[in-house]
Amino acid sequence: MKQKTVFLCNECGYESPKWYGKCPSCGAWNSMDEFKEAKAAAAPRGVLPKTERKRNRPLEIGKIETNEETRFRTGISELDRVLGGGAVHGSFVLVGGEPGIGKSTLLLQMCQEMSRQAKILYVSGEESLRQIRLRADRLHISSPELFVLAETDLEEILAETELLLPDVLIVDSIQTIYKSDLNSAPGNTTQIKECAMTLMQYAKRHNVTIFIVGHVNKEGTLAGPKILEHMVDCVLYFEGEKQVSFRCLRAAKNRFGSTNEIGVFEMSDCGLVEVPNPSAAMLSGHPTDASGNCIACTMEGSRPILAEIQALVTKTAYGTPRRMSAGVDYNRMVLLLAILEKRVGLYLSSSDAYINVIGGMRLDEPAIDLPIALAVASSYRDQPLPEGVMSFGEVGLTGELRAVTAVSQRIHEAIRLGFTTCIMPKQDIGRMEIPKTFRIVQTENIAQAIGAAF
């Protein structure tokens, strides 16, 4: 067979017969990698005679047989939630994250409960058997149905898999394994694509659930081609700040469930611990009498989470004011500062402003606009918000407050955690029971909201 050389973009998967310094499709620089494809024997042109055609006929949609997909419980309820109720048999799941965030720990911990229902093969290309054993001991993991292999050659891995016939195969990580018939180094685009393809075919043919670990590069995308994301059934990202112990597991793609759910974990001495009540965890240690902080309620999938947003506004010493944001979008923050200046009259253009979300969470929802604005106003005036106040609401460019979704869930969560006042946009809150001690303050614009808060 003749080999055909193509060039593939690491970022978007764009394929071209020649090399470019800049990808013509996504514009990334120096992202094209050489890829050798085996060329199939040329097929005869035109439509094949009827007898030679493969019998793969279109079917009427109603006549397709579906057997309800069966799932394993992973034993980690936060992980089950993100997977959409457990791992589907024969699915191919990619767990991505920065090195050291806890991917190997999460998968090893998952083995403990899963090995009660299934035979598991954990293949590591990164750690020795001894290292894995030591980690397992620390996590109190041991099971006669859990097998470990330290190997990087994919053919060897699959040969062992065929001997052992596990129900679940874990490959840690896709960047370290290689196919010996390709002449490129492990971690290279060609290797990653081919190895993932082989594993995917194996998963579908033998109905084995495969988890692969993928490292993320510093831009936050999976190292290796985007193609990896197209191939797998689920892409889970494990994220968080390394210095902060909270870790968030998010589904970026899920063929068997929603992509809105998140799982929250905390890294402890004995591995990852689930955080079933993230709001309480995020708020622990929250100061009640300091200026510059406001509690926001954000929706993560179907779950409301309360998080503390802090702002620090100080006079600019010289030159242009500094702005910095952690956990919220920088441009959104700059926009809110401009709105506060123009619509409320806070002189922020001569102040430095810093925004931070406590606990290393990243909040992406428009409903956090109002709490950010309140935190900034509180720091600007050096006056704390009264105790028990929380808020949510989107802020428009004219300073008006816009309605948000899932109001009743947010209010319930605030009541559950003992808050007494909610500052929010004017919108229908439906029929819900609110205790007499809980006050809902609905305001039309940001100036009114600030007026109501202090």
Ligand code: TYD
């Ligand atoms: P690891 O799962 O090896 O990360 P990854 O596979 O994503 O590269 O996790 C590594 C970090 O987790 C390491 O810095 C140590 C920490 N850790 C704990 O704090 N407690 C534990 O019980 C374990 C196993 C790891």
Ligand code: MG
């Ligand atoms: Mg690891």
